[in-house]
Amino acid sequence: xxxxxxxxxxxxxxxxxxxxxxxxxxxxxxxxxxxxxxxxxxxxxxxxxxxxxxxxxxxxxxxxxxxxxxxxxxxxxxxxxxxxxxxxxxxxxxxxxxxxxxxxxxxxxxxxxxxxxxxxxxxxxxxxxxxxxxxxxxxxxxxxxxxxxxxxxxxxxxxxxxxxxxxxxxxxxxxxxxxxxxxxxxxxxxxxxxxxxxxxxxxxxxxxxxxxxxxxxxxxxxxxxxxxxxxxxxxxxxxxxxxxxxxxxxxxxxxxxxxxxxxxxxxxxxxxxxxxxxxxxxxxxxxx
Numbered sequence: 078x079x080x081x082x083x084x085x086x087x088x089x090x091x092x093x094x095x096x097x098x099x100x101x102x103x104x105x106x107x108x109x110x111x112x113x114x115x116x117x118x119x120x121x122x123x124x125x126x127x128x129x130x131x132x133x134x135x136x137x138x139x140x141x142x143x144x145x146x147x148x149x150x151x152x153x154x155x156x157x158x159x160x161x162x163x164x165x166x167x168x169x170x171x172x173x174x175x176x177x178x179x180x181x182x183x184x185x186x187x188x189x190x191x192x193x194x195x196x197x198x199x200x201x202x203x204x205x206x207x208x209x210x211x212x213x214x215x216x217x218x219x220x221x222x223x224x225x226x227x228x229x230x231x232x233x234x235x236x237x238x239x240x241x242x243x244x245x246x247x248x249x250x251x252x253x254x255x256x257x258x259x260x261x262x263x264x265x266x267x268x269x270x271x272x273x274x275x276x277x278x279x280x281x282x283x284x285x286x287x288x289x290x291x292x293x294x295x296x297x298x299x300x301x302x303x304x305x306x307x308x309x310x311x312x313x314x315x316x317x318x319x320x321x322x323x324x325x326x327x328x329x330x331x332x333x334x335x336x337x338x339x340x341x342x343x344x345x346x347x348x349x350x351x352x353x354x355x356x357x358x359x360x361x362x363x364x365x
Contacts, residue, residue: 078090078102078184083134083208084207084208084242085098098132098133102185103154103185104159107130108362109129109165109364111169112125116302119221124169125171126169127177128159130151132149133147138316141306141310142357142359145359152361152365154364159189163195167196174200177202180211184214221258227243229284255296272344274302277328278307289331289334289340300343302346303335303343303345305345307323322351328348
């Protein structure tokens with residue numbers, strides 16, 4: 078498998094070596110369980126059936142899931158085992174099948190989802206760092222897109238994720254996601270649609286407001302989740318500005334800006350969400 082499915086375009090044979098994402102061609106998974114800390118319309122009452130994929134094509138320096146994104150902690154599994162995991166989550170009462178950090182497996186997921194027809198909505202929960210051409214292969218297979226839109230500025234994207242082209246790629250990806258699905262709710266649960274997430278970083282409120290401006294101009298009727306859950310993780314010695322949680326003043330500044338812009342489809346978080354207790358244990362629950 079010569080891989081160029083994401084903006085990194087490593088062009089390596091993943092059956093023989095790994096590229097930036099550190100992932101072979103087969104799936105590697107670190108946890109599969111019911112998760113109750115997504116947006117309420119995703120988690121519902123019974124929990125979202127989350128499958129955490131190891132490796133990452135973005136690898137932000139501050140990632141709260143650094144054990145699996147940067148350190149690639151996980152278990153190699155077959156396509157058939159992944160389907161078994163999906164069916165186990167359904168048997169546990171999951172509201173949906175939530176693919177967490179799936180970008181570097183998008184091609185293989187398209188193949189699996191084409192032959193295994195999910196009875197529940199399938200959620201594509203990604204960093205947003207995608208190629209439009211790859212996303213088009215998922216059309217009709219994904220019901221809910223849950224992308225991040227992290228960085229508006231090339232210098233920040235380069236500093237935090239070695240991806241100066243992040244905004245160009247992610248903004249185009251979000252527009253493609255929006256083209257594929259319409260927002261549909263049933264009893265407060267999202268059955269189809271898009272929610273764009275933005276994690277507010279310390280000392281980065283101006284960037285957050287630039288993201289809001291772009292969304293207001295390009296996707297004014299799309300739900301936005303303004304996240305306050307940032308907690309320092311990983312090695313942040315080279316990035317001292319990120320070595321703290323955000324303040325109430327920072328969060329309120331961004332939220333008030335969005336409200337002043339007339340945005341009404343907002344998901345908000347309490348500052349208490351910035352706590353390591355909400356980070357899952359990547360202990361192979363539901364995998365082995």
